[in-house]
Ligand SMILES: NC(=O)C1=CN([C@@H]2O[C@H](COP(=O)(O)OP(=O)(O)OC[C@H]3O[C@@H](n4cnc5c(N)ncnc54)[C@H](O)[C@@H]3O)[C@@H](O)[C@H]2O)[C@@H](O)CC1
């Protein structure tokens with residue numbers, strides 16, 4: 001993979017534009033196909049040297065063309081190869097027709113494929129060109145291969161995975177390895193597509209990086225490259241106030257733990273000072289559990305107004321365990337011209353009454369971050385959630401535009417989107433992160449970043465990444481407490 005394209009995500013539509021630009025610039029498109037198919041054959045031999053037979057399944061377009069190239073290369077290398085085609089191979093056009101006519105092997109109809117022990121399937125049925133549910137014939141073949149436990153290597157994408165959304169169109173192969181070209185597509189990262197890809201290899205077939213980056217949009221993989229330049233170097237000599245002062249709001253006496261987790265995570269993630277703002281009746285419960293985190297009585301809006309006169313308290317987390325209702329709405333509206341992470345109950349409080357929050361976010365120039373998981377997203381943005389044709393990325397982008405806030409659409413494939421449309425997709429979170437209190441920890445890390453002066457988008461993306469890394473370090477059997485202890489330093 002080209003280093004400059006390491007974090008770039010390209011939609012299938014953009015990839016088509018890139019292919020066209022490559023052809024227009026005089027690059028031989030058949031040479032690109034040969035390079036793609038040869039890379040697939042090399043991966044097959046590398047991963048399955050013991051295969052008794054490579055079974056190449058070729059579709060009606062250029063993905064199938066890559067398959068014919070791979071089949072020819074494997075046969076040239078002396079491997080046993082069988083080729084099966086979906087549709088009439090004589091109807092192929094352009095480069096795919098050329099690849100088929102250069103392939104010396106007999107082509108059988110797809111339905112004739114019977115899985116055998118020792119088979120390895122090379123899936124070249126559909127790639128970026130998939131626009132609707134797989135034909136029934138392809139779905140039946142997938143079922144047979146899966147019943148036969150045949151390992152599958154996918155060309156570009158496992159057939160059936162939509163490259164734009166990661167959704168499954170009718171059925172899909174579950175590959176052990178996928179070879180894609182030039183750059184990752186959203187479908188490689190978004191669920192459930194991601195788990196159908198197996199390991200992902202991004203192969204450089206020779207399209208100049210400039211042609212790719214000029215046509216790629218504002219979508220990236222979430223890595224330190226997306227926000228590292230905004231991560232304040234945590235100079236141990238710096239004054240604690242220069243590392244920011246984070247305020248976290250506690251719920252009532254029966255629900256104080258969530259906010260304490262956020263506060264502890266905020267401190268661990270580098271905020272200089274953290275104050276837990278507690279209602280009167282929860283002061284005793286909070287006091288008995290806190291050491292480095294400070295405690296302040298904030299019972300109602302008057303207390304909050306007085307506290308907000310201290311401009312050094314420069315970022316807030318509101319929501320974990322706070323309780324749903326008017327108090328949460330009043331507090332959030334007072335805070336959203338500062339830097340605010342609105343999480344959990346904080347967001348839910350605005351379900352039926354979101355206009356004022358979004359207007360404030362638009363006019364205040366503040367830094368508002370909202371962190372919905374799927375259920376919260378559907379409640380806060382029902383009209384966007386109902387748009388079945390949109391991908392998770394497109395939904396997060398639409399929600400950020402509508403709310404004028406940075407939206408962190410959580411899940412195994414968390415998407416962070418800014419009102420400008422800029423977005424990243426995260427891929428470093430282990431499944432074990434889905435544990436009680438994990439979201440509270442994430443909100444606290446975000447709050448720490450905001451307190452340290454990071455812009456909202458970068459603060460949120462960096463927090464999602466550090467949270468994922470913490471999850472990896474904490475390993476299986478983690479609890480939210482051990483997760484806090486495993487938060488890595490900002491790179
Ligand atoms: N153009 C290029 O520069 C390169 C393209 N490459 C390959 O080309 C692929 C894209 O090729 P195509 O655009 O031909 O698309 P595909 O080969 O993915 O699909 C073929 C055609 O099938 C039709 N189709 C879509 N969904 C269908 C469905 N459910 N049932 C029946 N027919 C359906 C569409 O008309 C589509 O164009 C990539 O995935 C990649 O593997 C590689 O050869 C590398 C170079």
Ligand SMILES: [K+]
Pocket residue numbers: 063123124125126127154155156157158159
């Ligand atoms: K494929």
